[in-house]
Amino acid sequence: MGSLGIEELPQTGTEFPFPIVSFEPFLSGGEAGRQTVAAKLYDAFHNFGWVYLKDFGISEAEIEQMFARSAQFHGQPLEQKLKYKLNDPSVSQGYTADGAESSDPHGGRSHKECYEHRRVNKLAPAAGDLDDWTAWADDFYNKLIILAGHVRDALAMVLGLEPEAFQAQLKQLDGQLRLLNYMGVPRKVLEEGRNFRINPHCDYGLFTLLFQDQIGGLEVDRFHDGKFVAATPIPGTCVINVADLLQRLSNDRLRSTRHRVVAPQMTKEMSDAIGPDGVLPARKSTAFFVHPARDTLITPMVEEGENGPHYDPVAAGCWRDAITAKNYRLPIPMATPEQVQAAKCVEMRYMMAANIEKKPRILSCDLHLLSHCRNHATTTATEAVVATPRISTAANDPPAKALPEDKFFWTYTEEPHRTRRQAIIKSHRDVLQLCGPEPLTKYVVLAVVALQISCAVLLKDTPIVSWPFFLTAYIVGATANQNLFLAIHEISHNLAFRTPIYNRLLAIFANLPIGIPYSAGFRQYHLTHHKSLGVDGLDTDLPTAFEAVFLDSVAGKAFFATFQLLFYAIRPMFIFKIPFGPIHFLNIAVQVVFDAIVIRYLGGHALSYFILSSFLAGSLHPCAAHFISEHYVFERSQVKGAKMPRDVPIPETFSYYGPLNVLTYNVGYHNEHHDFPAVPWTRLPRLYEIAKEFYEPLPYHKSWPYVIWQFILDKEVGMWCRVKRAEGGRLVGAWKESEVQS
Incomplete structure (x- = not known):
């Protein structure tokens, strides 16, 4: 059990098990139950940025139907799916084919296809194409936006902020339902070079609800230090991870967690069966990205005793447009001061991502101080680093092909x-x-x-x-x-x-x-x-x-x-x-x-x-x-x-x-x-x-x-x-x- 009674998931080869939280007491319990669940979520997001949620009000049958509907859409011919192609960053919906998106600052390729569904300006299949597919997507979207609202309310209870002020910033949530299909891909494509099923990245909204099948391959970089651990699929749960805007809004009390999808962990028998030139099994997952309304100004909410805001305010819609445009290589107009400011913040975000992924020399104590959220980390190694500060050793030197800039000591804490x-x-x-x-x-x-x-x-x-x-x-x-x-x-x-x-x-x-x-x-x-x-x-x-x-x-x-x-x-x-x-x-x-x-x-x-x-x-x-x-x-x-x-x-x-x-x-x-x-x-x-x-x-x-x-x-x-x-x-x-x- 965790520090607040959170169940922990054993994970082979890692000392950082991910927490599992039951959401049922929040949905049906009294005030005490709601407070307990909210505290567990905060503890998980503060220390991990990541949690497995169970008993969240959506049935296993509905989850199975969701995967079936995803397979139905992705089973269409490519030319049919391209009718719904995503081509406008301000709309941020539609279909993207294999390799069309890259969140990797080095240009590495992600091998997946996906369809984004939202409540407005739908680029969705017509009734004659997939029967009642769009009606199903709208209904499932509504279930997820309700769940997202509950998660928002739970966080407002325990963030140490005025709940009314927190909820005022996030009064209207804007979700984005993404149905992902990681098609079968030759094993050596993922095991050589900088190719992934999805590149290492942080989500850029408030938080993400994620449903994954049993194939696996999702990995989490808990401390942004390049040490990824597997996020094993657990039946009956969804994953929630903190995204960039919630980290900014909470002034670093909650951590935006870096993650990727790679070849699934395999036993020796499975590896031998596939062979070095074989094809990895297809994988499906569904993400629900929770964003604020477009006109929301995300301003860090400073708690009493903190040393001021860690970030400049950013307009949520402009921030979303700028990242979508960058990921999908789409043009975006630079007209308003808000758009320019958001683009500047996004560039900083990608610069940091590039520096992290290239594994520069960093202050070794940054493992503890990375997001000003590490007060509860109690591993002996971390405490030793804080007690005796030192500069990282050759083990943290950049790889031979890294850029010259990497040789400086990079830190991700404030001065x-x-x-x-x-x-x-x-x-x-x-x-x-x-x-x-x-x-x-x-x-x-x-x-x-x-x-x-x-x-x-x-x-x-x-x-x-x-x-x-x-x-x-x-x-x-x-x-x-x-x-x-x-x-x-x-x-x-x-x-x-x-x-x-x-x-x-x-x-x-x-x-x-x-x-x-x-x-x-x-x-x-x-x-x-x-x-x-x-x-x-x-x-x-x-x-x-x-x-x-x-x-x-x-x-x-x-x-x-x-x-x-x-x-x-x-x-x-x-x-x-x-x-x-x-x-x-x-x-x-x-x-x-x-x-x-x-x-x-x-x-x-x-x-x-x-x-x-x-x-x-x-x-x-x-x-x-x-x-x-x-x-x-x-x-x-x-x-x-x-x-x-x-x-x-x-x-x-x-x-x-x-x-x-x-x-x-x-x-x-x-x-x-x-x-x-x-x-x-x-x-x-x-x-x-x-x-x-x-x-x-x-x-x-x-x-x-x-x-x-x-x-x-x-x-x-x-x-x-x-x-x-x-x-x-x-x-x-x-x-x-x-x-x-x-």
């Missing part, structure tokens, strides 16, 4: 800083008093700018190719300009003045000795880095696969460390372009005028000193190591053996608490900075002291110079050692001041 910030605030409310501008910043900026101008004056007649010029630029100039880089970083968070425009102007002033205008553009890219940490395509701090491929050697890493400032300057323009506004124009104009004045009155050597100082500040300089130390994962020295609380995600940001922080606005306190970007540099050590129990367990760097040394020479550390995620985050607008301190 850790928001979670930790909320936990710290809950434990130490007084940390919020640390937020706000630091008046000292403007005076430090003024002093460093004055220092650099003074050095430029002293060196104006010194040959550029000389030791005095180079050493001054390296020791004084690079350190000073690195300080100004980080002053601009600090100012980008509005931490010098309370008035935003004053911060923008101070950043332009701090930019002067750097020689090249960048402060205005840096701000939006940097704030997007905070809001979209690790998100591929948004976080411009992440190296691209192109960089990692060509710099994956000692010489390549040395080249990157020497010229990393150029990478940080050029890379963002290839990721996304920011809108050009008045502040950018002002930044450029002021810098051009300043550079012209320097050349006019001090000469080219003075400007060369500024430029060389900036280059060296982002090169093989001790202070430049912070660029690498902040987010690159140094496996052996940082993660192995770290003791983390169960409810705190594994880190992907790393701090440094050494003396070079004095020169760099305490940027080494980087976990602290990402947790609380509104806390200025002077108060970050105080934040560490207040929340010491959160920060002491985290791995950190002891030496910035050693970071550069290890990054270049350690073959286990390199450009690939960054954590990436395929979804989440958002762009931060250049003038949206409200984004800065959240």
Whole structure:
């Protein structure tokens, strides 16, 4: 029995048996019985995303008739079935032939045919074709929509949400009855290459009711880690699995489960009888996909104590259209903002599916944290991973033919800083008093700018190719300009003045000795880095696969460390372009005028000193190591053996608490900075002291110079050692001041 009295189905070769729940007490019992069944369903969906339902009000005779009606339809000649061909994603009904659908992001083929039946705009057989077939389909559809409504009501009782609010979002359900025929197929077709009876996928509605015959072949990937287990057919039951929109709506409390259909499990006698070149038996199943009404806006319903929504809202109809169009290779108009937003979300969904199926290197703790729904998973292996976070080993390396992008560490959890910030605030409310501008910043900026101008004056007649010029630029100039880089970083968070425009102007002033205008553009890219940490395509701090491929050697890493400032300057323009506004124009104009004045009155050597100082500040300089130390994962020295609380995600940001922080606005306190970007540099050590129990367990760097040394020479550390995620985050607008301190 399960934790709530759920019967468990023994499954050979797996420690994750699927639950069986009787629905009869919900249909005919009192309030206590309904609550008990609802709790069992929630427990199953929360931990498995999958349940066998029995006693659900539809008889065995009706199920047998359904399979007979499916065989009746699929037994027609192909040309007859093609009269009802599915060709409109907004209708999403009709017939699709073998191989017409592909939910595989790699293009693998599904060997099946199916007919979709809905209540509107029916593409159904006429009365003269199959007698009363359409009337039967309508009647069976109605039985399933009633059952779906009961399941919805049960979930509303136990989701920890206001039942009225939950049911309001799902007031009108829109079902889709799919009759599937997996025709007999040569065994070697499924056992070679990327062909399946149906590709690995998640359903994209709310949930699915599934009826299967006794042939078998359905498999479930419970943790999205590529480890499929058989979902054995059980007479008298239907399967219910959670789909994407319910996971989004429940804010990840319920899990959309990945599944596929492959060759059925066979005994040796069965395998020998079929032979290596034989044909696998045909298989039939019927799915009832439960969707919200088209005009429903699926908005994550956040429970008290949660850290906000994990997903953006999406229009149910547009979401359904976009996925149907992609699966069936059909055109879909992009007209309304809702359609564009849904298409974007769908693309993210397929990117994640591609990364999962290609088995990239992922954080091993993601087995536990995958959907924020793993609190009840109690296997010893999972607990060990959470207690001792580590990066996955070679066993999780991608296959030889995987794309280069797979070599990064992919994670499917949200970034850790928001979670930790909320936990710290809950434990130490007084940390919020640390937020706000630091008046000292403007005076430090003024002093460093004055220092650099003074050095430029002293060196104006010194040959550029000389030791005095180079050493001054390296020791004084690079350190000073690195300080100004980080002053601009600090100012980008509005931490010098309370008035935003004053911060923008101070950043332009701090930019002067750097020689090249960048402060205005840096701000939006940097704030997007905070809001979209690790998100591929948004976080411009992440190296691209192109960089990692060509710099994956000692010489390549040395080249990157020497010229990393150029990478940080050029890379963002290839990721996304920011809108050009008045502040950018002002930044450029002021810098051009300043550079012209320097050349006019001090000469080219003075400007060369500024430029060389900036280059060296982002090169093989001790202070430049912070660029690498902040987010690159140094496996052996940082993660192995770290003791983390169960409810705190594994880190992907790393701090440094050494003396070079004095020169760099305490940027080494980087976990602290990402947790609380509104806390200025002077108060970050105080934040560490207040929340010491959160920060002491985290791995950190002891030496910035050693970071550069290890990054270049350690073959286990390199450009690939960054954590990436395929979804989440958002762009931060250049003038949206409200984004800065959240």
